[in-house]
Amino acid sequence: MTEPVAEPVARLAHTMATRALGWLHHNRERGRFPAETTADLTDPNSTYKSLGESALAASLLLREGLASPAEQRLARELLDFCWSQLGNGDLLYERQVQFPAMTDPLEVYGPLARSGYRHRRLHELLTHLHGLTSQRGTEHVPNRRLAVASASRMAGLGDEADWPALLGATWLGHTPEPWAIDWMTAYCLTHTVFHATDWGARPGDLPAHLREYLETWLPVWLDIWCEVKDWDLVIELLIVDACLPHPRSDPEIWRRVAAAQHGDGLMPRSGEPVTEDPDEAFHAHHHTTVVAAIAGALAVSRHRGAAAAV
Amino acid sequence: MSYPDASPQADFAAAAEALARHVLGALKGTQEPPGPGAFLAGAADTKAALAAVRVLGPDVFAPLLLTGAPFGAADRDAVTEAFRVFPPLPQDGEEVAWRDHAAATLLARHGGEPPGAAPPPVRVASRPWREGARTLARLAPLTLPGLPGPFTEPPAAHLLTACRGLARSLLRRDHTTAARLARWAALAGRGARRPLDVATALRHLELCGGSGARVALDIEIARRLLAGREGRTG
Numbered sequence: 344m345t346e347p348v349a350e351p352v353a354r355l356a357h358t359m360a361t362r363a364l365g366w367l368h369h370n371r372e373r374g375r376f377p378a379e380t381t382a383d384l385t386d387p388n389s390t391y392k393s394l395g396e397s398a399l400a401a402s403l404l405l406r407e408g409l410a411s412p413a414e415q416r417l418a419r420e421l422l423d424f425c426w427s428q429l430g431n432g433d434l435l436y437e438r439q440v441q442f443p444a445m446t447d448p449l450e451v452y453g454p455l456a457r458s459g460y461r462h463r464r465l466h467e468l469l470t471h472l473h474g475l476t477s478q479r480g481t482e483h484v485p486n487r488r489l490a491v492a493s494a495s496r497m498a499g500l501g502d503e504a505d506w507p508a509l510l511g512a513t514w515l516g517h518t519p520e521p522w523a524i525d526w527m528t529a530y531c532l533t534h535t536v537f538h539a540t541d542w543g544a545r546p547g548d549l550p551a552h553l554r555e556y557l558e559t560w561l562p563v564w565l566d567i568w569c570e571v572k573d574w575d576l577v578i579e580l581l582i583v584d585a586c587l588p589h590p591r592s593d594p595e596i597w598r599r600v601a602a603a604q605h606g607d608g609l610m611p612r613s614g615e616p617v618t619e620d621p622d623e624a625f626h627a628h629h630h631t632t633v634v635a636a637i638a639g640a641l642a643v644s645r646h647r648g649a650a651a652a653v
Numbered sequence: 654m655s656y657p658d659a660s661p662q663a664d665f666a667a668a669a670e671a672l673a674r675h676v677l678g679a680l681k682g683t684q685e686p687p688g689p690g691a692f693l694a695g696a697a698d699t700k701a702a703l704a705a706v707r708v709l710g711p712d713v714f715a716p717l718l719l720t721g722a723p724f725g726a727a728d729r730d731a732v733t734e735a736f737r738v739f740p741p742l743p744q745d746g747e748e749v750a751w752r753d754h755a756a757a758t759l760l761a762r763h764g765g766e767p768p769g770a771a772p773p774p775v776r777v778a779s780r781p782w783r784e785g786a787r788t789l790a791r792l793a794p795l796t797l798p799g800l801p802g803p804f805t806e807p808p809a810a811h812l813l814t815a816c817r818g819l820a821r822s823l824l825r826r827d828h829t830t831a832a833r834l835a836r837w838a839a840l841a842g843r844g845a846r847r848p849l850d851v852a853t854a855l856r857h858l859e860l861c862g863g864s865g866a867r868v869a870l871d872i873e874i875a876r877r878l879l880a881g882r883e884g885r886t887g
Contacts, residue, residue: 520849520850520853520854521820521849522819522820522823522824522849522854522857524824559813559816559817559848560817560820560848562782562817563817563820563821563824564824566783567821567824567825570825
């Protein structure tokens with residue numbers, strides 16, 4: 344059973360999610376692939392990554408079932424746009440054929456597949472690769488291995504992962520000195536929780552000792568990164584909070600984050616000024632706006648779950 | 654006796670560092686004689702030295718309370734004079750009032766004037782953890798053994814607040830606050846499972862926390878509290 348989220352937090356979270364979704368939808372054309380893009384993707388961390396993240400946010404908004412009919416339409420149109428940019432899956436398929444060891448096609452495909460977008464040949468290829476011994480031995484960093492396991496589960500390829508072992512190999516799994524965390528490690532931690540809980544759908548899948556560890560130290564980490572206005576990381580930590588069985592939903596943190604969001608829905612990644620160039624702003628703040636949509640949706644969902652449980 | 658009033662705050666801070674080195678040496682058995690009387694006698698700026706005695710407050714008694722080091726008439730007179738030159742002020746906050754009350758209580762045990770009534774209890778458990786940690790840091794000298802407790806709750810009630818504050822301070826490179834909170838984390842965690850390893854945090858502070866004597870003194874006291882070595886030499 345979840346703890347009730349304070350009502351003002353639920354309102355803030357809902358506003359944040361819907362505004363962020365509106366911005367992602369309104370600006371989606373800025374995330375279009377350049378003409379003549381091929382599957383080898385000279386810069387996979389640019390448009391390709393943004394499309395995958397937009398698709399993830401939209402898929403989670405639909406999964407949580409929180410959106411109004413108008414917002415559901417926006418989320419669906421955003422998914423359609425991403426799928427279309429990916430050649431209705433052809434680009435993912437061609438990339439996976441060219442680079443069988445790469446896992447990013449699967450990681451992008453997972454949320455889309457769960458939302459009903461299927462590419463038959465890609466799916467067959469992914470299923471085949473999923474069964475290879477080679478894939479189990481790929482030398483990922485530990486939280487990336489969790490990402491692959493999570494994407495496989497989302498795409499319906501099967502779930503044979505040894506989740507406790509995967510978790511145990513991560514930084515979080517070692518329950519380290521909380522004061523030894525740094526910026527990059529904090530991102531590793533957030534992604535560990537995202538994937539282990541399937542973005543908050545399975546809060547009970549976190550072992551008790553990791554839940555206790557996170558409940559103890561999340562307030563400290565939220566505090567220090569809120570102090571320096573690192574909104575991107577703060578919001579990812581708020582998602583972690585929403586992935587716990589008993590989210591803390593600190594109203595003060597939520598108020599500060601919500602106050603940082605622009606009226607059009609853009610969520611700045613930091614306290615630095617936002618460029619007035621809309622294309623630059625899109626590329627610089629797209630990720631943070633994606634996580635704002637996800638954090639808002641999950642927080643509202645947990646609130647609704649709590650209300651339903653009463 | 655009056656003293657020339659030419660000591661800027663920087664001189665007081667330097668004197669507090671010097672006294673902290675003196676007390677640290679006394680704790681480790683390398684400072685002879687160990688008490689604040691010897692520090693005052695050897696100081697070039699007497700007023701700054703007296704200010705330092707007031708700044709360190711109960712911690713000038715740490716060698717006595719933690720190792721049984723002698724505390725003689727010259728030491729009593731030094732603390733008494735410090736109180737005379739820098740008396741407590743009515744507008745002092747609750748943490749300062751409690752530090753003064755603790756120092757006066759210890760002084761009274763060694764021939765000083767009886768202390769006044771204890772200040773009102775400090776409430777930490779009902780405050781948000783960050784605010785509570787700030788209060789605990791300011792009350793760090795009250796972790797010494799045998800002092801009146803400033804709280805209505807037992808120290809164990811503040812373990813989580815102290816540990817969160819310690820982690821936060823380390824992450825912010827606020828080594829002064831971290832060392833002070835380590836004292837509470839050491840004391841409050843006795844008989845309980847601490848959410849972090851205080852000994853490791855202290856070692857990290859020792860290696861990465863700069864060369865300040867006041868931080869070093871807090872680390873040494875925290876170590877002794879952690880080991881339960883109060884009242885023993887060494």
